[in-house]
Amino acid sequence: MAQMSIHKLLIANRGEIACRVIRTAQRMGIECVAVYSDADKDAQHVKLADEAWHIGGSAAKDSYLKVDTIINIAKKSGANAVHPGYGFLSENADFCRKCSENNIIFVGPPVSAIEAMGSKSEAKSIMADAGVPLVQGYHGDDQSADLLQQEADKIGYPLLIKATAGGGGKGMRVVESSEQFIESLESCKREAISSFGDDKVLIEKYLTKPRHVEIQVFADSHGNAVHLFERDCSVQRRHQKVIEEAPAPGLSEDTREAMGQVAITAAKAIGYTGAGTVEFLYDEDGSFYFMEMNTRLQVEHPVTEMITGLDLVEWQIVVANGLTLPLSQDQLEINGHAFEARIYAEDPTNDFLPATGKINYMGLPVTNANVRVDSGIVSGDTVSVYYDPMIAKLIVWDSDRNSALARLRGALSDFHVAGLTTNIEFLHQLASNDDFIQADLDTHFLDKHGEELTTSDPSLSDDIIAAATLYVMIKQSSQNTFDEADPYSPWNESSGWRLNEDNHHIVELVFQGQHYLITAHFRNGHFLLELDGKELKVCGELKGNKLQLDLDGHKSTVSLAEQENGLVLFKNARSWEIEIKDNSLVNLDSDSQANLTAPMPGTVIDVLVSKGDSVEEGQALIVMEAMKMEHTIKAHKDTVIAEVLYQVGDLVDEGAELIAFEEE
Template identity: 50%
Template sequence: MSRPPLTTLLVANRGEIACRVMRTAKALGLTTVAVHSAVDRNARHSREADIRVDLGGAKAADSYLDVDKLLAAAKASGAQAIHPGYGFLSENAGFARAIEEAGLIFLGPPASAIDAMGSKSAAKALMETAGVPLVPGYHGQAQDLETFREASARIGYPVLLKATAGGGGKGMKVVERESELAEALASAQREAQSSFGDSRMLVEKYVLKPRHVEIQVFADQHGNCLYLNERDCSIQRRHQKVVEEAPAPGLSPGQRRAMGEAAVRAAQAIGYVGAGTVEFLLDSRGEFFFMEMNTRLQVEHPVTEAITGLDLVAWQIRVACGEPLPITQDQVPLKGHAIEVRLYAEDPSNDFLPATGSLQVYRESAPGPGRRVDSGVEEGDSVSPFYDPMLGKLIAWGEDREQARLRLLSMLDEFAIGGVKTNIAFLRRIIAHPAFAEAELDTGFIPRYQEQLLPAPQPLPGAFWQAAAEAYIQSEPARIRNDDRHSPWSSTQGLRAGLPSNVSLHLCCNDERQMISLNASSPSTLQLQGEQLIRDEDGIRRNHLAIRRGDPLYLQWQGELHTVSRVDPIAEAEASHSHQGGLTAPMNGSIVRVLVEVGQPVEAGAQLVVLEAMKMEHSIRAPHAGVIKALYCQEGEMVSEGSVLVELEEAGE
């Protein structure tokens, strides 16, 4: 009995991937269904869908990871198919099987293929049988600490712990020495359980200076399978990709063919269907080692679309409906070069801790040839602590790599986000770095150039403070006399009859304070026109984005959007009371573990509290030896950024 034609598609995900999938689905004439948690009720993916279903809850476990709720949402909305996106349940064989048993179409591979390749351990065993070179490691069933200790000693440190059931850097830890293994393993297991519902781990040799090159494969239900070229994803932080590009610079046609054919053999060996990615480590000698297979659409699929001109989501939908692949291997295009960067709500200057808050300003780069933005937010949206902090992706295409690189730099310059810290400036430094321009890529790129990519903060120049003061004054609330700009009553400069026409402003930005005096009678070289602050200097005119949102002013300066606020130094001094020795939450999140109690002595560096935010664990450690004086948190509690968690008294006080 044949299935009825596909008319309605439910996307079991959120953020930019949900928006991206729905965009293609709508172009194909399908009705789109979004699911959302209580937190995401007004999120962009919910707003853009034709139908939305409230899953309730806040944490992923209570919403996007609840299979029963997702199947009920499909039934209630009349959806015949479910697209899992990436992350969440996209590589969960149980979810795929439940969809199939419910008589629905799963826009992914068969559950059997996820079983075979979704587990890193099972995938490595399969590759070993097929004769594909593997990085030395342990991929067995035993999960006790002693087993991992013995395996790590045999492999040789440093080693890499990885969750067998997931990716994206979750549940992944580099261990430099045996003394770090126990704590790293316990933390990685908790992250894996939280993110994927599976705490199993594997361990392998941490290969130094490798490149991360992956092959996009696609298979239909008729036995056809091909590879759509490759991507280089070497630039990573915390084992999570930051920059991806296609094709991989310097890869020869012979290497591309060898890796591509190996990836196709792997997919065919397990009866694969749909989009998948086979990931390899490529060393400096040109040898490649199998890492894992991701049985889903990847975050970086747009760069493949850019160099092939194909819509991979459209292919997913058509293949799931039984259509054959529309081209053969010899017909796969490879035109030009594409580079993608991932835009995160995070603080690169503070160990890339996730950031939360409201997007007071959100301006994307202008559309145009070779420019693409896949995002999941709009101005005014909130970034919560419950989910991954990625806001979107910027993708640039060019006839060659340098054109794509320069185009991406221009896009980053045009992007502006205020109200939440992001990695925009960090991304720009990567793309502008001479080593990146020369395609000197490997997974150690960010640590190697850390001083240039994450420079120590420098004092803001006087010209910035002058511009900020002018923009702040000129953006004050509406003039009294809007009908006569020359009237003294239309001025916002603070002019008062019989008094000096000076205005003093106490401003703060990035923990810096400045007092600026403006004289209304002196001509200004800066004029605010709409949201552009125009600065004339020595015959050169420069435009700076300047947006006022209540008290804060968001001023773009040298590629970064700075938040400027007016402060009252007297009120600030009166309010400057705080807990002495208090250790605060670096972000909004949930307390996973409290490892100390009041009165307990601790050594410097001791782990005190474990906080979970954006599906990652973050440890609060003792900055010095001392005694726990007070605890202000408990396990399972939600805490806000800046909340005092532990009060630590120095030894001998």
């Protein structure tokens, strides 16, 4: 029977990857069908597609993970193909099988390949049989805690516990000693069940200074397979990638070719077709070991596109249509260097705690051949508690690594988000770090440099104070009523001139709990600002959302976004959310909330204390799950539990009181 050709494609995903697939498919003349949950009814992928269908509640299990619902919508809409994106159902063999049973093309590998690589332990066995190098470990079916402990003690510490059905850093724990093993195992299994519905784990030796290097492979149904070179993904937090780059710095041509051929061998060993990624641990001595194979497109695929000039989604569709690969291995080559930075709604200064809520403003760097932004979010959209908090992917390219890194720093400085805490400043500091610039990379990079990269000055500098005050004065002047009947009336004068006294205005700014009281004196053509005994001469001009500032002869530009009760200023990848107050200095209440509150919306998955328990400062009290991650909440002082207000399974809002303490 002749291979069907894709004419209408359902994208079984959301956010930036759904938008990214839709753009390529529509360029190829293919109609696109989006699906959406309650939380995503106004999302950008819904607006971008040719049509969109509602599939259920906000939680992924009630919408994007509903196999039968998505299959039925594909049939109703007339879509003869499904692209799964990444995450959700992208590596779900049952979903792939049901697509085939309903004569729907699955834009991805066959069921057999997904099943072979879906279990990390089975994948390792297949790779061992194919002669692919492996790290020492235990991948067996016996999952009893006692046996796993014995195997762990044999392997030695440190070691890694990893959910066999895992991905994206979920269900992974590094264990430093035998005494920590059981506690880490239980936590890992709990997270694995929550994220993947399967708590089976494997154990392997944890290399002390490895790099994470992965090979992009592509195969067609005619027996052809190629690799599209490598990506370095070593910089990670909680086993999730932060910045990726291609090609991997410092890799010799011999090693690149050896890894590429091993990756092709791995793909052919399971009869692979489509796009896939073979991930390796690359050790200091140049040796490398198979880690896992992802049977889907990766989040970081754009860096490969930038250095090869190819559209990998287009290649996926070509292969799914039954055609041969567009290029052979000898036609592929590396051009230049590319980086991808994942921009998240999260707080790097607070253990990367995810943030949720509305994005009041999002300003992007200018995109061109060197700078690309992949996103499913615009100003006014909401980052939901139900999904990964990634806002966008910023991708840059240039002729060499240092030039590309300069592009990255510049583009991060021009990427502005107001309304939520983001990791943009952290990414800029990372891209400016000397060791990162020198490509001294390994998967422990953030463990070594985390403190310096997440440290931020909590006070306002003179130029930011001056910019915020000047903004207030310019806006005030622009709101003065103009008497058109008498254009020469002194009441139209905006210079601040007064007949009998020096005119001035009191501006109060609040930033991170600190109050700044500024007296702004009107002068001819400028303002004189008084602050803590200092005098600052400032003038400038507001053009759109950019304030051109002259502070004591030093000229600079600050970007800004207005929001309720104040504004957010942006400069050099930093942002300052400043409240503007008209009232006199407020006396802050020194009594902070004494009880335990939820740092973000989520679900209670474990309660570790009971009413009447005496607890010590730092003791774990309750475990929440939010943004698909576990968060352990600890006591901030020695105290006694008066009441536990939530139980396992309860949903809690941000700021909700979780545990009440007895009054001292």
